[in-house]
Amino acid sequence: xxxxxxxxxAEVEPSRRSFLTKLWIGLGFxxxxxxxxxxxxxxxxxxPRLSEANAEAIITAGPVESFxxxxxxxxxxxxxxxxxxxxxxxLALSRKCTHLGCxxxxxxxxxxxxxxxxxxxFDITGNVISPPAPRALDIYKVFIENNIVxxxxxxxxxRSEFRAEQVTYPKKFNND
Amino acid sequence: xxxxxxxxxxxxxxxxxxxxxxxxxxRERKKFLLNNxxxxxxxRTIPEQTxxxxxxxxxxxxxxxxxxxxxxxxxxxxxxxxxxxxxxxDSIILLQQDVWFGQFIRNIHHWSANILVVVxxxxxxxxxxxxxxxxxxxxxxxxxxxxxxxxxISNFTGYLxxxxxxxxxxxxxxxxxxxxxxxxGMWLQKLIRGGAEIGPxxxxxxxxxxxxxxxxxxxxxxxxxxxxVRKARGVVTPRSLRDKSEPxxxxxxxxxxxxxxxxxVALVLIAFILVFSIIFNAPLEDKANPGLSPNPAKAPWxxxxxxxxxxxxxxxxxxxxxxxxxxxxxxLLPYFKYDSDxxxxxxxSQKGRRMAMVSAFCAVIATPIWIIADExxxxxxxxxxxxxxxxSNGLLPVVIVAVVVIGFYLLIKKKYAATKxxxxxxxxxxxxxxxxILTLTGIWFRGQGMALSWPWQVGVME
Ligand code: HEM
Ligand code: HEM
Ligand code: FES
Numbered sequence: 001x002x003x004x005x006x007x008x009x010a011e012v013e014p015s016r017r018s019f020l021t022k023l024w025i026g027l028g029f030x031x032x033x034x035x036x037x038x039x040x041x042x043x044x045x046x047x048p049r050l051s052e053a054n055a056e057a058i059i060t061a062g063p064v065e066s067f068x069x070x071x072x073x074x075x076x077x078x079x080x081x082x083x084x085x086x087x088x089x090x091l092a093l094s095r096k097c098t099h100l101g102c103x104x105x106x107x108x109x110x111x112x113x114x115x116x117x118x119x120x121x122f123d124i125t126g127n128v129i130s131p132p133a134p135r136a137l138d139i140y141k142v143f144i145e146n147n148i149v150x151x152x153x154x155x156x157x158x159r160s161e162f163r164a165e166q167v168t169y170p171k172k173f174n175n176d
Numbered sequence: 177x178x179x180x181x182x183x184x185x186x187x188x189x190x191x192x193x194x195x196x197x198x199x200x201x202x203r204e205r206k207k208f209l210l211n212n213x214x215x216x217x218x219x220r221t222i223p224e225q226t227x228x229x230x231x232x233x234x235x236x237x238x239x240x241x242x243x244x245x246x247x248x249x250x251x252x253x254x255x256x257x258x259x260x261x262x263x264x265x266d267s268i269i270l271l272q273q274d275v276w277f278g279q280f281i282r283n284i285h286h287w288s289a290n291i292l293v294v295v296x297x298x299x300x301x302x303x304x305x306x307x308x309x310x311x312x313x314x315x316x317x318x319x320x321x322x323x324x325x326x327x328x329i330s331n332f333t334g335y336l337x338x339x340x341x342x343x344x345x346x347x348x349x350x351x352x353x354x355x356x357x358x359x360x361g362m363w364l365q366k367l368i369r370g371g372a373e374i375g376p377x378x379x380x381x382x383x384x385x386x387x388x389x390x391x392x393x394x395x396x397x398x399x400x401x402x403x404x405v406r407k408a409r410g411v412v413t414p415r416s417l418r419d420k421s422e423p424x425x426x427x428x429x430x431x432x433x434x435x436x437x438x439x440x441v442a443l444v445l446i447a448f449i450l451v452f453s454i455i456f457n458a459p460l461e462d463k464a465n466p467g468l469s470p471n472p473a474k475a476p477w478x479x480x481x482x483x484x485x486x487x488x489x490x491x492x493x494x495x496x497x498x499x500x501x502x503x504x505x506x507x508l509l510p511y512f513k514y515d516s517d518x519x520x521x522x523x524x525s526q527k528g529r530r531m532a533m534v535s536a537f538c539a540v541i542a543t544p545i546w547i548i549a550d551e552x553x554x555x556x557x558x559x560x561x562x563x564x565x566x567x568s569n570g571l572l573p574v575v576i577v578a579v580v581v582i583g584f585y586l587l588i589k590k591k592y593a594a595t596k597x598x599x600x601x602x603x604x605x606x607x608x609x610x611x612x613i614l615t616l617t618g619i620w621f622r623g624q625g626m627a628l629s630w631p632w633q634v635g636v637m638e
Contacts, residue, residue: 040280
């Protein structure tokens with residue numbers, strides 16, 4: 001009886017032990033993953049509080065008439081350019097170069113945006129005139145309320161090139 | 177010795193130092209080494225041949241001394257520096273103008289950090305060309321790679337801290353490169369910046385990494401690296417190419433033969449850094465202005481090789497695929513199969529030396545020609561308008577370069593009837609020298625709008 005028991009445990013034990021070892025290793029891995037997850041969650045960029053965000057994100061640019069057609073106006077606080085097209089439509093262009101993120105100035109004389117960093121150039125619609133920039137300038141949503149132009153700087157819209165439906169038109173232009 | 181005859185002073189001293197402070201004879205030296213926390217990382221005796229300066233060039237020791245200097249000066253800087261965008265730049269100005277030796281300490285930190293990158297790079301090259309990554313030192317090569325990575329991260333995170341125009345735009349450009357990594361790129365970029373753009377969160381993150389996390393990793397990994405050197409019975413024993421028989425090992429005591437040499441190298445190094453820091457100030461430009469990019473905007477100099485690649489290849493290849501291949505190659509290097517045991521020979525063999533020279537020469541000629549040609553008339557995007565730029569400006573030129581490199585391997589192997597080791601080394605030299613030339617081009621030959629120009633036309637960039 002006693003002898004039999006011993007034989008049995010000798011048989012069972014190695015596998016039971018290796019099972020427990022595996023269990024511990026598995027638990028260790030889970031703990032490690034949890035730790036990494038906590039660290040990443042902790043460091044993840046936080047969204048600004050809603051009320052603050054709303055108040056700051058929507059920028060009132062001004063009445064439609066104050067922007068001449070085929071002109072570009074810089075808004076330093078919103079970090080964008082309000083670009084009015086020849087046909088009267090509005091585009092809000094991000095000032096960040098799509099190549100490596102430099103700030104692009106509007107060069108009035110040459111009628112284009114010229115990046116000082118690696119010489120990319122963009123036209124008034126944000127389209128790439130000369131590389132290395134791979135995409136047209138990002139845009140923000142423009143909306144016109146009671147003839148006042150406003151820009152929602154909360155969401156950056158990425159695009160590969162300029163298309164007509166990206167332009168926002170004031171009411172009277174829309175009608176004719 | 178009875179208690180009665182000792183003085184209070186000698187009792188205190190003996191409790192701190194179990195061994196004589198200045199050992200006089202063999203027995204005392206042995207005791208000195210074993211009873212010293214730092215020194216007991218070293219073997220008691222070492223082969224005489226390994227002492228020759230031109231074997232290791234003292235590069236590992238120099239790197240360690242520089243890290244110590246950086247810790248010392250870094251901790252001092254922390255007393256003055258404030259990691260907030262509104263105040264960081266002003267705290268550096270305060271440091272330079274109102275703090276005694278402030279400018280001097282900053283200079284030491286700055287120059288040590290930059291010299292360290294060069295020194296660690298050369299150390300790695302030395303280890304490679306003396307074949308010191310073969311067993312039993314395989315894993316120490318990996319630890320070394322991690323140390324290299326940590327040094328680059330230290331430098332990179334430190335670069336942002338002064339918050340001047342140079343810092344702000346260099347870090348903007350470098351972190352923008354993440355956007356081109358497929359899938360996780362944007363997420364990674366946001367995590368590192370702590371938001372969509374470089375701002376207060378980025379500065380806090382960078383400062384924490386720079387002054388806590390990376391130093392903690394360094395201070396644990398460096399002793400591990402040294403301990404591994406000891407466990408491999410010291411550095412590789414150099415072998416002569418003329419006399420291939422196993423050299424007779426003459427052992428000499430570590431204390432004083434090795435220790436004194438290390439002290440001399442460290443003292444010369446410190447003297448050099450101090451003089452250099454008295455003469456040359458660390459650069460500081462205007463305060464960071466997110467609305468105004470400087471022209472040209474360059475990454476820190478150790479990343480300019482990559483920025484140069486970015487001018488020639490589609491970003492997906494320049495900042496992702498090519499670096500992945502290089503890093504993968506470096507990690508796997510000790511684990512490839514090699515024909516013969518070449519540990520300890522500089523450049524494997526006489527033939528290996530000649531081939532390395534030819535490869536370096538080819539790279540020096542070919543790389544500038546390729547840079548100028550690509551700048552002036554090669555334009556796959558315009559020639560193949562139907563293809564997406566990932567193919568025309570990415571895959572296609574990369575495949576062409578790869579074919580040239582493989583062709584070079586086969587050609588030089590055949591021409592010299594070389595072994596696989598020697599031919600691989602030749603290719604390594606080719607790529608290494610090309611990379612150095614790319615980096616130098618980025619530092620000195622890129623002016624306004626990143627156009628090619630002469631150094632005296634742009635002023636030498638830091
Ligand atoms: C391997 C170690 C280290 C490297 C490679 C390194 C590198 C750098 C670099 C390149 C800078 C920019 C300096 C400039 O351009 O003027 C810097 C700044 C700074 N570092 Fe370090 N560092 C190291 C360790 C440390 C440690 C351990 C601390 C503190 C605990 C520290 C604290 C600072 C501070 C406060 C600054 C800002 C002051 C300034 O910019 O002059 N560093 N570091
Ligand atoms: C902070 C950076 C580093 C420090 C402080 C350091 C320090 C040292 C020291 C003191 C030695 C003894 C021999 C000598 O001085 O050459 C050594 C050897 C070695 N290091 Fe490093 N090292 C660093 C980075 C690296 C890197 C980047 C690599 C390679 C990827 C590397 C790989 C090795 C190997 C394989 C050895 C053994 C060499 C032999 O046995 O001849 N180390 N290191
Ligand atoms: S960041 Fe504008 S061209 Fe590179």
